[in-house]
Amino acid sequence: MTVVSDLAPWLVQSRWPTVPIRYVAKLGTGHTPSRQHPEYWEDCTTPWITLADVWQLRDGTRDTITETKEKISRLGLANSAAVLHPAGTVILSRTASVGFSAIMGHDMATSQDFATWTCGPKLLPRYLLHALRAMAPDLRRVAAGSTHKTIYMPDIEQLHIPLPSMEEQQRITDFLDVKTARIDRMILLRQNQVELTGERSTAEIADIITGAAGDFGLVSMRRTVRRIEQGWSPQCEDMEAHPSEWAVLKTSAVSGGRFDAMRHKRLPADLSPNLDYVIHDGDLLMTRGSGSVNNVGVAAIADTGGRRLLLSDLLYRIHPDRGWSARFLAAVLRSAPVRGQVSLLLRGQSGQTIKLRGEDIKEIQVPAAPINVQEKVADQLTAISDESEFMKSALRRSVQLLAERKQALITAAVTGQIDVATACGGGI
Structure with missing residues (x-):
């Protein structure tokens, strides 16, 4: 079993008491109905979150999941360990794609690849979501040492979060919703710039090649x-x-x-x-x-x-x-x-x-350009390509720094290292 301080060392910096999540939220998971019973897979109407849905969560910009690739039937649900969790339940992928989290938009089930928490009266789902995203890098680090890249349920049971008052949770949530959305927009702009830079160099190179073909056949x-x-x-x-x-x-x-x-x-x-x-x-x-x-x-x-x-x-x-x-x-x-x-x-x-x-x-x-023209064209194309790669590298580095800033901001907010009441009017 992983020691809590080893899993999330930043928790020791929390201004607030830390508690196991299962003390303030009902811990659960999911299951896959037997494929050997075709009747379990007929008339499927219940949304069923599986690893095939993790793509929706990878960039950390989607907080709520409402659509799933697969559904299961009421019969399959009744004849397996799968559970219909209520809307507002928080999920965490714990196998293969470890550490991705979201909130259920309505009543849904999950496969066994997810841990779920249905929050009690002392915990806001959106605050829990931010807390899980604060510890996501630690979860992936621990899972990386496993053959199957899994966070096992005994370790899930030991996951701790800082637990401020409900009022403070709401302030933190409001603060992070605004600030992280702003960073996400900046990341998207940088990513679009990477694509546009590549498209521009591709067009410039195509023009030169087309011109050479026009001149020499x-x-x-x-x-x-x-x-x-x-x-x-x-x-x-x-x-x-x-x-x-x-x-x-x-x-x-x-x-x-x-x-x-x-x-x-x-x-x-x-x-x-x-x-x-x-x-x-x-x-x-x-x-x-x-x-x-x-x-x-x-x-x-x-x-x-x-x-x-x-x-x-x-x-x-x-x-x-x-x-x-x-x-x-x-x-x-x-x-x-x-x-x-x-x-x-x-x-x-x-x-x-x-x-x-x-x-x-x-x-x-x-x-069909002569050799002297070939070398000149090769120099031109290399220069365009090198300039494009330099610019794209700088933009990707900017994206990485923004993502690191977002991660640090979430961690600082949920542990109380920044006072969100006074920080709301500041910049990123």
Whole structure:
């Protein structure tokens, strides 16, 4: 059982007494009616919260849950340990997606993946919601050490919260509702700026590629490459390799459009590397297969950083012919006009892995620019891409800082480290 001070060390700073939540709210959970009884799954009308609904709660902006992906029947409810909880009950996801919380908008049941608290006369549901969100990072930290990433019910029973008077709970709730909503709006604006920055750079790059195609015409990749090489698929260990150890690249090393040498799997020490597949700086790599169309046919230039990396079977290495720049081809293959061609080549494919054939690559049309123009265009596209990534990185950092500020504000308010009565008129 987790020691309370280890789970939520910030509780010791509370101005108010801390109590187990179950002392002031009825603790419950849920269940899944047996799937072996089809009649339990007929005429399903009761909203039933499952892990499939956690997506609604991940960004912390939705306080009340009213719609669920699944429903259960009255018969299933009556013949299982599932419980119909009243509106206003507070839920906490305790398995897999640990630490997400909300308030039931009306009478609902849950799966066994949730803990529930129906508040008594000394506890406001919205105050409890804020208190649970204050401890969410601690819950995830504790769950991370578990094989199944679960907060078990004995630990749930020991969860404590600060318990000020009902009047103070209401003040804290009112304060946090206003302040967190303001921070959420700022986070959303920053996230929109990230998207707009990416869209702008995509449009600028597409204009340059289209202009080059207009000036010099198009040529198929068949005339630009000497050879297209596919990697191998040894049984690897899904862990980071030491720089002196061999590793096989993951598809994700390239699928983001920028090479990431840390996306790899370690080759077991007893397995000899196939030296035909050694990655060298400057290699033009392309994703051959992925679970998403958007990640297939994406290209990047390798920069190993001195690591001993090998080509995987879901990547291609493209060897440009004389008169063709690998940097130019990589940039062109990432551009919107060529991504549109790749999408057409992959149309109709389905399944866990969508794959691009080497012969398909040769049919892709690229601007037939001379080598001096290729290098100039590659420099332009790299500069646009670098500027965009810099701006997006700064905006993402701003989002992270705002989220940390929100978390700290909630924690300080529920523990009384800030006087919400005097802080209401201040800034964030």
